[in-house]
Amino acid sequence: MNYYCKHCGTKATSISSLTSSSCQRHPAGTNKGKHALYEGGEKPKYNCKHCGTSASSLSSLTASLCQRHPLGINKGRHEPAL
16 A cells, blocks of 8 residues: 655555655745645545646645645645645
8 A cells, every 4th residue: 555645646555665754845835844644545636625727636736735724825735735
């Protein structure tokens, strides 16, 4: 089974190995926090919970800024819906 970070889409084979590393797309800033577990399952498409944008991978989805992010236009990245 694979586990993914909800901020950047990094894949790991265990939760402990995923959450022990720093995340380059963490909301607090680059490498200012650890990877956070994406609690949804693997899907053919991932959608942003704020604007509905879709992508074929978590890393592709979270790479872009979100027009409808709660912090303001382009003030945060797309966040995957469960």
